[in-house]
């Protein structure tokens with residue numbers, strides 16, 4: 001789990017996600033299943049906490065033990081941004 005403060009927080013992870021291009025399955029708004037390497041799959045949750053901070057919670061080692069942005073989280077964030085954008089009226 002990590003707090004997404006700015007895009008620079010995940011810029012390296014986004015580059016990796018762009019290279020790996022993992023499959024992202026949308027479970028619900030804010031809940032995504034992202035393919036990892038070696039036939040693994042992780043659930044990533046994107047939500048705002050009670051203080052309004054943007055929390056990204058991935059079930060992989062980086063997410064649970066190191067609390068650093070991983071490419072699963074970056075891929076899920078990209079899907080989440082699209083989902084939030086589509087769920088709001090744009091005009």
Ligand SMILES: [Zn+2]
Nearest residue numbers: 058060070072
């Ligand atoms: Zn991860």
